[in-house]
Amino acid sequence: MTRIFSGVKPTGHLTLGNYLGAVRQWVAAEQEPDEALFCVVDLHALTVEHDPARVRRLSRQAATLLLAAGLTPEKCTLFVQSHVDEHARLSYLLECTASDGELRRMVQYKEKAAKAQGSGEGVRLSLLTYPVLMAADILAYRTGEVPVGEDQRQHVELTRDLAVRFNQRYGYTFTVPKATHPVVAARVMDLQDPRSKMGKSGDAGPGVVFILDEPEAVRKKVMRAVTDSDGGVVYEPAARPGVANLLDILAACTGGEPAALADGYTGYGALKRDVADAVVELLRPVRVRHAELAADPGTVEAVLRAGAGRARAIARPVVDSAYRAIGLLEP
Numbered sequence: 001m002t003r004i005f006s007g008v009k010p011t012g013h014l015t016l017g018n019y020l021g022a023v024r025q026w027v028a029a030e031q032e033p034d035e036a037l038f039c040v041v042d043l044h045a046l047t048v049e050h051d052p053a054r055v056r057r058l059s060r061q062a063a064t065l066l067l068a069a070g071l072t073p074e075k076c077t078l079f080v081q082s083h084v085d086e087h088a089r090l091s092y093l094l095e096c097t098a099s100d101g102e103l104r105r106m107v108q109y110k111e112k113a114a115k116a117q118g119s120g121e122g123v124r125l126s127l128l129t130y131p132v133l134m135a136a137d138i139l140a141y142r143t144g145e146v147p148v149g150e151d152q153r154q155h156v157e158l159t160r161d162l163a164v165r166f167n168q169r170y171g172y173t174f175t176v177p178k179a180t181h182p183v184v185a186a187r188v189m190d191l192q193d194p195r196s197k198m199g200k201s202g203d204a205g206p207g208v209v210f211i212l213d214e215p216e217a218v219r220k221k222v223m224r225a226v227t228d229s230d231g232g233v234v235y236e237p238a239a240r241p242g243v244a245n246l247l248d249i250l251a252a253c254t255g256g257e258p259a260a261l262a263d264g265y266t267g268y269g270a271l272k273r274d275v276a277d278a279v280v281e282l283l284r285p286v287r288v289r290h291a292e293l294a295a296d297p298g299t300v301e302a303v304l305r306a307g308a309g310r311a312r313a314i315a316r317p318v319v320d321s322a323y324r325a326i327g328l329l330e331p
Contacts, residue, residue: 002034002144003175007041007081007137010058011048014065016209016279017188017198019286020252021149025180027070029147036076037141037311038066043081043088043133047126048116064300065211068289079307081137086315090136091129093322097166098132098158106131107154135159140315142175150187151197153179170325173318188249191225194241212287215280222246222276233265243268246275253278 006026008018030036042059059080071078081087103109109131113123126133138146138159146156156179163174188198192207199208209221227242235258237244247258250271254261265271293300324330 003141004029004034004036004145004147005039005138005141005143005177006147007039007044008062008066009041009044010055010062011045011050012058012199013210013212014062015188015198015211016249016283017149019069019211019283020188020249022147023066023069025147026066026076030071030076034145037143037314038071038076038078039081039137039311040066040079041081041134041137044130047124047130048112049121060297060300061294063304064293064297065286065290067300067303068286068293069211073303073306077307077310078303079311080304083304083308084140084311084315086140086312086319087133087136090140090315090319090322091133093326094132094135094139094162094166095129096326097162097169098135102158102161103128103131106158108151131155131158132162135162138177139163139174140318141311142318143177144175145180146177147180150181153181166322166325170322170327173322173325188252189241189245191221191245194226194245209279211283212290213283215284218280218283219276222279223272225272225275227268231267233262233268233271235259235262243271246271250275250278253282 006022008014008022014023026036026038040059040062042055045055045058063078063080066078067073109128112127116123116127134155135158138156139162146152146159148156156177160176160178163176167173167176190196190198190205190207191209192205206221206224207226209218213221225242225246227246228240230240233243233247234240235244235247237248243262244258247261250256250261251258253275320330
């Protein structure tokens with residue numbers, strides 16, 4: 001049996017990109033005979049300037065949305081990262097395994113550090129080391145598969161490297177995981193800037209569709225999506241990223257294939273209308289179920305408590321074995 005682990009960071013409201021690229025894949029994964037753990041990785045939200053109350057609010061909202069999207073406590077383990085101490089315990093051991101050079105080569109670190117320096121905020125040390133915490137999130141559970149978006153592939157590769165290095169130095173301790181990705185819409189792009197990822201941190205962005213957006217807001221954003229000056233509908237991601245992004249979204253919503261879908265359109269208007277309709281219908285049941293769960297917060301809190309207990313029972317013996325292997329005395 002393969003163990004699956006993945007997480008979502010509560011740094012903003014979850015987007016269509018999060019849903020198509022990750023959450024929907026998680027729901028499908030829990031239907032398999034494998035063991036699945038899904039986590040709201042709230043510690044990762046502390047790597048940049050943040051409002052504590054907002055982190056708590058978004059953590060609760062993320063957990064509620066994951067349940068609304070179809071995750072079921074009977075089939076998977078859903079919990080909050082900070083509720084399981086083993087994540088932080090293992091992270092330090094892996095910092096003692098990683099090198100400064102390989103962390104500074106992480107593309108996301110370079111991009112976020114440049115942005116932080118440009119804004120005058122300064123760069124927190126945790127921004128550099130957070131891929132190691134991510135590795136701890138994965139390795140603490142002897143995870144076999146990590147369903148992630150394309151932008152996280154480099155971090156999973158680092159996780160694999162750290163697992164192999166630790167095992168070689170101190171004896172077999174960790175399973176070496178692999179990343180898995182959906183066929184289409186692994187990386188949904190911003191509707192106004194189709195060369196940039198649709199990120200949840202840009203809360204007011206007109207190019208970002210949020211899962212909890214009202215239908216009319218979704219339609220307005222899709223209909224205003226940037227396309228190309230040509231006017232024809234052709235699936236060419238490199239040359240025509242705006243149209244390709246719309247076709248990727250439509251394919252992910254309907255189960256079609258982007259290039260084949262392109263053949264059915266002669267202009268952008270019809271394509272945008274169909275994309276808007278498909279997105280609204282895809283998100284409708286999630287929004288309805290979220291409203292029901294949000295009205296009963298005790299249910300979500302109970303799921304998270306039980307999930308943390310199950311996660312702790314899995315992770316503690318793994319992390320304890322890592323402490324012994326690296327040379328620390330048992331308490």
